[in-house]
Amino acid sequence: MKSASMEHEKKIAAIASVSLVKNGMIVGLGSGSTAIHMIRKLGEEVEKGLSMKGVPSSEKTAQLAQDLGIPLIPLEKAGRLDINIDGADEFDPQFRLIKGGGGALLREKILAYNAKLNVIITDSEKKVKTLGKFKLPLETIPFATPTLHAELNEMGLKPVLRELDGKPYRTDENNCILDVDILEVRDVNELNRTLIEIPGVVETGLFLKTTDLIIMGQGNEILFFRNDREREPSST
Numbered sequence: 001m002k003s004a005s006m007e008h009e010k011k012i013a014a015i016a017s018v019s020l021v022k023n024g025m026i027v028g029l030g031s032g033s034t035a036i037h038m039i040r041k042l043g044e045e046v047e048k049g050l051s052m053k054g055v056p057s058s059e060k061t062a063q064l065a066q067d068l069g070i071p072l073i074p075l076e077k078a079g080r081l082d083i084n085i086d087g088a089d090e091f092d093p094q095f096r097l098i099k100g101g102g103g104a105l106l107r108e109k110i111l112a113y114n115a116k117l118n119v120i121i122t123d124s125e126k127k128v129k130t131l132g133k134f135k136l137p138l139e140t141i142p143f144a145t146p147t148l149h150a151e152l153n154e155m156g157l158k159p160v161l162r163e164l165d166g167k168p169y170r171t172d173e174n175n176c177i178l179d180v181d182i183l184e185v186r187d188v189n190e191l192n193r194t195l196i197e198i199p200g201v202v203e204t205g206l207f208l209k210t211t212d213l214i215i216m217g218q219g220n221e222i223l224f225f226r227n228d229r230e231r232e233p234s235s236t
Contacts, residue, residue, distance in 0.1 A: 007033075009123035009217025010087075014038035016215050016222045017085045017121045023051045026078045028111035029065055030086025031058040031104040034121050038085050043068025055081060057111050058104040059172050075114065084115035088122050088207070089134040091214060095227040096188065100137030100205030103162070103171050109203055112210040120211050124218040132183035135160070137205040142168075144200025145176045151198065152180055175202055 014037035021027055021042065029039055039061065046052065046069055054070050055078045056062035065072055086108055090098040097120065099105050112118050138159075140148050145161065145168075152159040157180035162169040168176055185191050192206045214225040 005219070006123045006125055009219070010034040010121070011037045011217070012220070012222055013121040013123065013215045013217040015041050017119050018042055018045060020083060020085075020117075020119060021045070021050065021052055025052045025082040026073070026080075027052055027054050028081045028084030028086070028115050029054045029056045029061050029070075030084070030108060030111075030121075031056075031061045032087040032102040034087035034123070035061065035085070036064065038121060039064050039070070040068065043070055046070050053078070055111060057086065057107040058102070061104075075110070079114075081111060081115040083117045083119060084111050085119045085121060086112070088120050088126055088214075089205075090126055090128050090131055091120060091122065091211070092128055092131050095211040095214065095225070096131060097207035097211060098131055098134050098136055098205050099207050100139070100177070101134065103137070103169060103177060105137055105205045106139050106171065106173055106175070106203045109207060109210070112207060115210075118210050118212045120214045122214065122216050124216055127216065130183075131188055131206075132181070132185065135179040136182045137162070138178045138180060138195060139171055139173070139175045139202040139204075140178055141200045141202060142170075142174070142176050145178065148198065148200050149178060152178060156184075157181055173202075 018041045053073050088097040089101040149159050159178040159180045162177040195204050216223045
């Protein structure tokens with residue numbers, strides 16, 4: 001029953017987010033179980049006549065969008081996105097996120113950076129007081145991953161190499177993922193700076209300054225959390 005209720009919360013949050021998409025918009029399409037509901041709803045609206053173009057954050061998302069008749073364009077042709085809609089593995093009261101459970105964190109962060117409006121859709125279990133119950137994914141260069149594993153272990157982050165079917169998982173960019181434990185970390189901003197400076201770490205799953213709006217399903221309710229803090233401007 002719990003799983004069914006969480007799925008319901010994901011679905012109603014995802015459907016609510018699609019109402020923000022207007023004719024002519026270029027939309028960043030997130031990845032993961034909650035984003036799937038959003039993409040399916042977008043497909044329905046496109047079939048009804050909504051004119052929009054999507055920029056997918058993963059190959060899986062691209063395939064689903066194509067199957068549903070959603071027109072896609074690459075980021076280099078899209079320029080600045082009007083809106084980016086994606087899920088999250090956790091979010092805290094400061095609108096900071098952990099993302100990357102589905103392995104698409106690098107492209108997801110690129111889309112988030114290049115969007116005018118970033119919308120996160122979640123179920124109520126993703127709301128936490130402190131980030132870290134969900135392990136933090138780090139996308140890493142395969143060449144550096146073994147030495148990174150050792151260094152992160154020395155830092156007390158208990159890294160685990162993500163695997164799929166008994167082999168190292170590879171992202172769409174053909175990188176590895178190390179999942180690390182940050183539950184005891186008190187300053188995630190400082191941690192993020194430290195991690196991103198280590199050669200071989202491509203990107204972290206900490207999304208610290210990108211979120212403008214969180215739409216969360218809670219039971220049969222839809223809650224909206226708006227971030228009024230000024231975002232750093234995109235360079236595009």
